[in-house]
Amino acid sequence: MxxxxxxxxxxxxxxxxxxxxxxxxxxxxxxxxxxxxxxxxxxxVMGGLTSAWQLGDIVWDRFYHVTLLSDSKLRDVLSEIGLESEIDWVETKTGFYADGKLLSMSNTAEFLKFPPLSMFERLRLGGTIFYASKIKSWRRLEKLSVEKWLRRWSGNGAFEKVWLPLLKAKLGDAYKQTSAAFIWAHTARMYKARRSGAKKEMFGYVPGGYARILDQWVNVLTEQGLTVRxxxxxxxxxxxxxxxxxxxxxxxxxxxxxxxxxxxxxxxxxxxxxxxxxxxxxxxxxxxRYLGVVCASMLLKEPISPYYVTNITDTWVPLTAVIEMSTIVNSETQLGGNHLVYLPKYLPDDHEGLNETDDDYKEKCLSTLEKMYDHFSRDNVLDFKVARAKYVAALATIDYSTxxxxxxxxxxxxxxxxxxxxxxxxxxxxxxxxxxxxxxxxxxxxxxxxxxxxxxxxxxxxxx
Ligand SMILES: Cc1cc2nc3c(=O)[nH]c(=O)nc-3n(C[C@H](O)[C@H](O)[C@H](O)COP(=O)(O)OP(=O)(O)OC[C@H]3O[C@@H](n4cnc5c(N)ncnc54)[C@H](O)[C@@H]3O)c2cc1C
Structure with a gap:
């Protein structure tokens, strides 16, 4: 109780x-x-965006989910249902795909070498992220467009070469109506992840994934009198x-x-x-207005990337990111010795891309991966499924809270x-x-x- x-x-x-x-x-x-x-x-089934499905021989989340050390309310819920102590915490690495190359961007030293930018642009970009992490009140940021704010603090060079492709990959053209509070919220979460993890980015998951969390949570609540329809x-x-x-x-x-x-x-x-x-x-x-998502889950014999997230700034790539879940989730104990990769594309809720057929999205994903990763082959793919959601996150537009x-x-x-x-x-x-x-x-x-x-x-x- x-x-x-x-x-x-x-x-x-x-x-x-x-x-x-x-x-x-x-x-x-x-x-x-x-x-x-x-x-x-x-x-x-219960769970909405956190619900799971069958992929090959495994059952895992339809959309990728990790927990941060700083996710205290979620960890309270997990404690209540007896799963918090089981969380497997793993140090993560972040990558970038820029100018046709895969780069590691997991620490400050790597960041300071980021090739697409001059040293001055890198410093301004780093300064913007640091400044955003120090801002306590989002209310002022909500009044400014994200483009205006980022151009002001990072300069036009870093905006055009890094921020703009990232904003477009995440928000499509809806970035034009999005406020600076959006970038503040993202930066704050990632900073928290690093702070609580002693400067290392630590992500966690419960063995069995959200399917297990949901099962356990629903069982506990049902015992306390909840009726589920x-x-x-x-x-x-x-x-x-x-x-x-x-x-x-x-x-x-x-x-x-x-x-x-x-x-x-x-x-x-x-x-x-x-x-x-x-x-x-x-x-x-x-x-x-909402942001929706089309997201492929791909079960593979071999991994494709050492990074949990690979952010993409090359505009020809029709994906928001490549998420190699098996850099976090244990392949042997959780994934039957296989590897799990998610390929998300975020789109505004009225975008026709949300209705693209599974076959078309699959072909787009596989041909893109063949170009991005020399070692990638379709023979490596054991199962491939496409999930979609029209209503994922409300868009933080100008003066949204009012x-x-x-x-x-x-x-x-x-x-x-x-x-x-x-x-x-x-x-x-x-x-x-x-x-x-x-x-x-x-x-x-x-x-x-x-x-x-x-x-x-x-x-x-x-x-x-
Ligand atoms: C691609 C992706 C990656 C994510 N990654 C992470 C992550 O790494 N870490 C993290 O913490 N969070 C992550 N999230 C966010 C997380 O999934 C959401 O914060 C959370 O699931 C939202 O829960 P909700 O209950 O508000 O909404 P939902 O999960 O959307 O639940 C709403 C429910 O209402 C149901 N419904 C709709 N209409 C009706 C109706 N008429 N009658 C009855 N039921 C109805 C739907 O079927 C659904 O089950 C991610 C989300 C996505 C899409």
Whole structure:
């Protein structure tokens, strides 16, 4: 049982929409407050972006995931479910593919030799990263475009040769609307990783990957009373007209009443799922732009790279990065003696590239790898699968925080709490669950407590 949070509120029924890590964390915290909780997940399995699939003979995450030493909230969850002590921490190396060459960029000495830049440009680039890591408040950065800010601090040379290709690889043309808070959030996370790892970049994973974490977490919560409904997309949430509560319609046509609903799904999907929201709320939800991803998982006989991440600045390469997961995840004990590589391409949510067929993406990936790595051969590939997600991370556009939709909506008992509210970091599991914990405690719970103290008018009539 999680530490119960003593709050003077009666037990009520809650539906949490979305069975990703945000939904699980909110469910956990509501159970700790003595509430009766159900999670509805549209997919047949729990986990959302962290869910796993079969690749060759192994089961591993559909999208690559590592944990940082500084991911304290995530490590708390892992402790609670008995897995934290099993994390395997590994020192990582970072590479760059620039001007047709693979370069190591894992420490300051290597950074100071980075060939595409002059010494002056390298120093300005290094200074920008250091300066970004020292900035405490993102609010000022949110008002400036990332391009303007980087040109100012790194200069045009480093911007054109390094930042621009990286921004385009990660954001496509959406970089033009992105604020400087985006680069601050990325730098801060990577700096934290190094600080907590005594200057070395240490990444960790739980043996068995997220499949094991999710299994264990769901089991623990189920023992504490959680009800889980998989393959249960929520289609509509509406105020009940014959008593208190919200009537929730599921994809199979069934309806169930809950006292409260917390929706953790992407903002445009929240907008669609509740017709009663005001037009202003709907506009705000619909206006949030997301970054999506197409990401191939490739099981290989031999590794292709010594770097966990290879960042790419050559614009002909149609990939955001090459991620050699088996530099972290033990090949012998976890991957059946094989090697696992992810090939992601991030794209704005309305980009047609998100609908590219698996075969086309596969051909693009393999022919690119043949050009990038002399030793790469298609015969090395044991299995190749393509995962996609349209809604991965909300784009940090200019003045983003001033345009966020409310978490406590105008529909009593309906709360819209998703990762789009992350303002102080980039999207990752630790930020997601930290946000879930804080916003549940500061906004959702106080509103719920205030509402239960004010009886519903229809309930009053029925009692009279
Ligand atoms: C390529 C990639 C790499 C990543 N790498 C890392 C990493 O290294 N480290 C790290 O910490 N984080 C990483 N992340 C981020 C991490 O995966 C996310 O922070 C986290 O999974 C977000 O969880 P969530 O619950 O907010 O969203 P989601 O996981 O998207 O969950 C939302 C859930 O809602 C469900 N849903 C949607 N509509 C409905 C509906 N109508 N009814 C019911 N259910 C619905 C979806 O099926 C989904 O399961 C990565 C993500 C990606 C894509």
């Amino acid at each position: 999680p530490d119960s949070i003593s709050e003077d509120a009666p037990r009520r029924s809650w539906l949490v929409v979305g069975g990703g890590v945000m939904g699980l964390k909110i469910a956990r915290d509501l159970i700790a407050r003595g509430q009766d909780v159900t999670i509805a997940e549209a997919a047949p 998989t393959s249960s997309p929520v289609i509509q949430v509406a105020t009940a007209n014959d008593g208190p509560g919200l009537d929730v319609t599921f994809g199979n046509g069934g309806t169930q009443r809950f006292d409260n609903v917390v929706s953790t799904i992407a903002s445009p999907l929240i907008s669609k799922s509740c017709d009663e929201l005001t037009s202003v709320e709907k506009q705000k939800l619909d206006a949030i 345009r966020l939709p409310p978490i406590v909506t105008s529909v009593p008992g309906f709360y819209a709490l998703n990762s789009a509210h992350i303002l102080e970091g980039n999207l990752n599991v630790n930020e997601t669950i930290t946000l879930g914990e804080t916003k549940l405690a500061d906004e959702v719970w106080p509103d719920f407590v205030a509402r239960v103290k004010t009886p519903h008018p229809v309930a009053n009539l029925q009692q009279a």
